[in-house]
Amino acid sequence: SVTRMNLNGPKMLVNSDGSQIDWEFLITDMRVNVTSKTSSGAMVIGAEGHGGTLGLEAFESGNNTPEKMGEIAGKNAKEQLQAKSCPAGKFRALVEEDLVGVLAHESFGHLSEADFIVTGGSPLTDKVGTVLGTEHATIIDGGIPDIKKFGGLWLPYDDQGTATNQTTVLEKGVLKHYLHNRG
Known part of the structure; x- marks a missing residue:
């Protein structure tokens, strides 16, 4: 699954200290999840994402395109399918x-x-x-x-x-x- 979120617009604040502040905020975030099932039936999720104070151009190249994030998320899910449990302890x-x-x-x-x-x-x-x-x-x-x-x-x-x-x-x-x- 691919999820994209955009929040943007004016933020205004007036308080009793006399502050009168306004600015434009921007948050763009994209997350890709790949769900797989182990041979025993357990579900694992491989995920990849990118976000912050960014425009959509941040998702047009490199490792941040939806396609590349999908590849990375798929690789992460595949690694989890083959992973063994970690031993408990301090390392x-x-x-x-x-x-x-x-x-x-x-x-x-x-x-x-x-x-x-x-x-x-x-x-x-x-x-x-x-x-x-x-x-x-x-x-x-x-x-x-x-x-x-x-x-x-x-x-x-x-x-x-x-x-x-x-x-x-x-x-x-x-x-x-x-x-x-x-x-």
Whole structure:
């Protein structure tokens, strides 16, 4: 299956601090899923996708055409059909950069958001200054990434009208900041 989503249009924000902000936002996303069945009847899904603050031209060449994403998703499904279960345990891993970004986003990004921190719903609550990773790990959140180089979403302001900037969440393995903007 192929799914494409487009969101675009004006975003306006007025708040009691006197902010009156408007900008045009654009999000385009395409996902391809290939479903296969193992000989025992178990279903596996191979997936591939691309998205962010992009126009449709981002899907016209390279690995981002629907056809190429379909090939990659099919290859992923085929690999899953032949895959063996991984042993449980703690292992060292060499991980490709896109997956590192996803892991950082899921493990530190969401768990550092203010709503999880102030309610105590995050395991990172009260952990600023704590060593949580290797000295080789630094995670920086920014609302205005280099879209052509890294992809992602262009968010010049948050939903409270505060201009986005870079926040160092984890520096050399130490939790430095949460993702909130008002104290």
